[in-house]
Amino acid sequence: MSASLLMCPPDFYGIEYEINPWMDLRRPADPERARAQWRSLHGTLTQTLGARVELLTPVKGLPDLVFTANAGLVVPGRFIASRFLHPERQKEQPTYEAWFRARGYAIETLPEDTCFEGEGDALWLGDTLFAGYRIRSDIRSHQAIAAMLGCEVLSLELVDPRFYHLDTCFCPLDDRRALYYPPAFDDYGRRVIREFVPEPIAVGDADALWFACNAVVVGRDVVVQSGCDALEKILHEHGFTPYPVNLSEFHKAGGSAKCLVLWLP
Amino acid sequence: MVSDTVELRGHIIDSLILPKVLDEIMTLGGTFEIVDLAVGQRREDQSRATIRVSAQDAERLQAILSRIGQHGAVPVTGEDARLVPADVDGAFPDGFYCTTHFDTWMSREGRWIVVERPEMDCGIRFDPATGRAETIPMHKVRRGDLIVVGYAGVKVAPIDRSPERSVFEFMASSVSSEKPKAVVIREMAAHIKTARAAGGKVLVVAGPAVIHTGAGGHLERLIAAGYVQILFAGNALAAHDIEQALYGTSLGMSLDAGMPVDEGHEHHLRAINTIRRVGGIKQAVEKGVLTRGIMHACVVHGVDYVLAGSIRDDGPLPDVITDAVKAQDAMREKIRGVTVGIMIATTLHSIATGNILPASVKLICVDINPAVVTKLADRGSFQAMGLVTDVEPFLRALAEHLVPA
Numbered sequence: 001m002s003a004s005l006l007m008c009p010p011d012f013y014g015i016e017y018e019i020n021p022w023m024d025l026r027r028p029a030d031p032e033r034a035r036a037q038w039r040s041l042h043g044t045l046t047q048t049l050g051a052r053v054e055l056l057t058p059v060k061g062l063p064d065l066v067f068t069a070n071a072g073l074v075v076p077g078r079f080i081a082s083r084f085l086h087p088e089r090q091k092e093q094p095t096y097e098a099w100f101r102a103r104g105y106a107i108e109t110l111p112e113d114t115c116f117e118g119e120g121d122a123l124w125l126g127d128t129l130f131a132g133y134r135i136r137s138d139i140r141s142h143q144a145i146a147a148m149l150g151c152e153v154l155s156l157e158l159v160d161p162r163f164y165h166l167d168t169c170f171c172p173l174d175d176r177r178a179l180y181y182p183p184a185f186d187d188y189g190r191r192v193i194r195e196f197v198p199e200p201i202a203v204g205d206a207d208a209l210w211f212a213c214n215a216v217v218v219g220r221d222v223v224v225q226s227g228c229d230a231l232e233k234i235l236h237e238h239g240f241t242p243y244p245v246n247l248s249e250f251h252k253a254g255g256s257a258k259c260l261v262l263w264l265p
Numbered sequence: 266m267v268s269d270t271v272e273l274r275g276h277i278i279d280s281l282i283l284p285k286v287l288d289e290i291m292t293l294g295g296t297f298e299i300v301d302l303a304v305g306q307r308r309e310d311q312s313r314a315t316i317r318v319s320a321q322d323a324e325r326l327q328a329i330l331s332r333i334g335q336h337g338a339v340p341v342t343g344e345d346a347r348l349v350p351a352d353v354d355g356a357f358p359d360g361f362y363c364t365t366h367f368d369t370w371m372s373r374e375g376r377w378i379v380v381e382r383p384e385m386d387c388g389i390r391f392d393p394a395t396g397r398a399e400t401i402p403m404h405k406v407r408r409g410d411l412i413v414v415g416y417a418g419v420k421v422a423p424i425d426r427s428p429e430r431s432v433f434e435f436m437a438s439s440v441s442s443e444k445p446k447a448v449v450i451r452e453m454a455a456h457i458k459t460a461r462a463a464g465g466k467v468l469v470v471a472g473p474a475v476i477h478t479g480a481g482g483h484l485e486r487l488i489a490a491g492y493v494q495i496l497f498a499g500n501a502l503a504a505h506d507i508e509q510a511l512y513g514t515s516l517g518m519s520l521d522a523g524m525p526v527d528e529g530h531e532h533h534l535r536a537i538n539t540i541r542r543v544g545g546i547k548q549a550v551e552k553g554v555l556t557r558g559i560m561h562a563c564v565v566h567g568v569d570y571v572l573a574g575s576i577r578d579d580g581p582l583p584d585v586i587t588d589a590v591k592a593q594d595a596m597r598e599k600i601r602g603v604t605v606g607i608m609i610a611t612t613l614h615s616i617a618t619g620n621i622l623p624a625s626v627k628l629i630c631v632d633i634n635p636a637v638v639t640k641l642a643d644r645g646s647f648q649a650m651g652l653v654t655d656v657e658p659f660l661r662a663l664a665e666h667l668v669p670a
Contacts, residue, residue, distance in 0.1 A: 139282070139337035143275040143311065152308050155280040157336070188281040196279065 004264040005045065005216075006099075008056040010038045010066045015253055019086045020164050022254035034249035038066070041223065041245050041257060048243065049218045054264065056099055062092050067255050068262040069119040069167060071096035073145065076265055079105040080145060082118040085136050089117075108148060116141035119262055120165035122153075125172040125197060129153045132166030154196060156189040163208070167258045171213040173222070173240060177201060179215070179231070181208035201238070207231045214256035225256045267326050267422045268319035270300065271338040275311050278304065283314055286333045295320040295329045315341065323368060323422045342372035346418030348391055348411040355404050361388045362413040364400050365421055366624040371398050372418035383623040384597070389413040402597075404590055449652055450659065453629055454666030457492060457605055460627075465604025466494035468626075470618045471559075472611030473501035474633075474656055476515045481506055481559050483660035488562040490668040495599050496563055496570040497618055499611075500578040500585045503546065503560050507582075508536040510558035537580035545583040571595045573614065597621050605629065610656045612637045619649075631659050 079100035121137040146153040163169040169184035215224040226244035277283040301315040320326035366385040370377040387400040517529025549555035573592035586592040608615035628649035630641035638651035
């Protein structure tokens with residue numbers, strides 16, 4: 001299967017502020033190592049798995065532009081632009097919008113008083129959009145998206161600040177299966193996942209903290225942070241092939257493989 | 266009980282957002298009524314629930330609304346309040362919204378804005394530059410001010426009868442001279458203490474009977490001990506207080522002997538004249554002319570006072586504001602932060618004060634005449650209580666509770 005993804009090289013990536021519990025200005029990212037790790041992810045996706053990857057030109061002063069998953073939500077021909085919660089990341093919005101506009105996408109904006117952080121908080125399982133809220137995105141953005149796309153949006157409250165985006169604790173594998181980290185949700189959220197995901201697969205604490213759920217699924221292949229041993233075994237059992245990549249430098253910013261890519265359907 | 270209506274939209278049934286919101290309302294001590302529920306017919310259709318949320322008091326309701334707001338429940342404001350620019354100075358546009366003394370909000374662009382300084386019988390002015398709304402008395406209106414017209418887009422939160430039996434509820438039921446005064450006064454004292462501990466200000470509105478009955482010393486004690494922050498009175502209270510300070514009489518009666526003294530009827534005029542000669546009460550205290558009494562205690566302890574004039578005044582004292590509208594405005598300025606008002610032996614002054622105070626201020630009304638107490642206590646608020654008694658024993662007992670000798 002040939003999938004299309006948007007990535008942004010980490011030329012200006014670094015820990016320049018603290019907007020989630022992982023970021024710590026005293027624990028900077030190593031630029032060289034970050035570049036090498038990003039190239040390894042890019043290489044796995046393009047060369048090993050044959051995915052098509054488009055590149056966004058990095059911008060100085062926008063260290064998190066590398067996390068393209070948060071740009072917005074893309075459906076064929078339409079780009080629903082994010083509305084970031086933090087001013088630090090709001091500065092990224094014009095860059096993303098310009099990129100999509102230049103490629104002929106219709107740019108769609110959410111109501112001004114909402115927050116939405118793109119694919120970070122919105123993941124498809126079949127034709128249902130699972131969407132996270134409370135920490136970054138707010139639930140009213142979900143209502144707007146449901147209206148824009150005419151689809152069902154299941155809102156899941158995120159309750160652990162370490163798992164501040166849905167893509168850090170929930171990962172659809174195909175139309176039936178999804179990885180999830182139960183403690184990142186409240187009881188209602190866990191019930192919704194168990195009700196609407198035919199085969200939910202719970203991930204353990206150790207793997208979850210390594211962002212095992214922040215994986216990129218390309219067909220039956222899953223690119224995931226290396227060291228998530230229990231998860232690799234589970235993936236094998238379900239007929240998926242894990243492709244471990246070390247993304248430790250991005251983990252320092254609270255991100256991993258999935259945060260570094262945006263789907264371009 | 267206060268309530269508000271919220272709307273919840275989205276895939277609220279499959280997402281379990283609706284049951285979650287209802288659970289949260291109950292967990293936080295509220296109740297709900299689903300006024301309307303439109304369930305989406307197809308899977309992609311969103312549902313909509315209109316829910317009336319009720320809670321014991323405004324604070325609890327706010328906590329609930331804030332919590333369920335995170336799950337997308339937004340207050341339904343209906344239409345915005347209609348704003349009409351005032352076409353003349355000193356008058357509202359026709360059909361202006363007439364305020365109550367309850368907490369009030371106006372709707373603007375789908376949001377509720379709190380109306381600052383709730384006061385009855387005023388209008389609401391909205392300032393587009395700051396986005397704030399406040400009550401405004403008629404005479405302060407300036408041409409071009411945006412005034413709320415009609416009832417749409419305005420809501421009030423009436424103060425509820427508290428489920429906890431308090432002295433306020435107990436007494437508000439009826440006013441009678443046959444109440445256990447000692448119990449009531451003890452509870453009132455405890456309430457004043459609590460209000461002070463919470464940083465609230467105590468306002469005293471007092472008539473000259475406080476001096477005539479020889480109760481001035483008790484009020485002085487309360488002032489000195491920090492139980493009074495603001496005093497509203499007329500020329501008479503101040504004049505007789507100063508008369509007593511300078512001559513030992515009130516309206517010519519010796520307060521020690523209880524007998525009229527020679528030429529006593531002139532004392533209050535001489536007292537007023539003395540103060541007018543030095544320029545005012547503060548100056549009299551500074552120059553050592555006035556060395557005791559309630560007004561002296563106010564100056565020495567930094568208690569704000571507003572003395573409002575009347576057509577029958579002698580003098581008056583230079584501190585007295587003789588323009589009734591200016592006096593009202595001066596009183597309005599001073600009542601911020603007041604949480605308890607004690608109204609003693611004055612009818613019209615107490616009514617005037619009751620008119621400008623928000624309903625959240627607890628009122629204690631004391632008079633020898635049951636009709637006066639009823640009139641004061643029964644002003645549309647459950648927060649007023651009355652006690653029919655002579656003011657001297659009342660103030661003596663209150664001072665003994667608050668400032669034991």
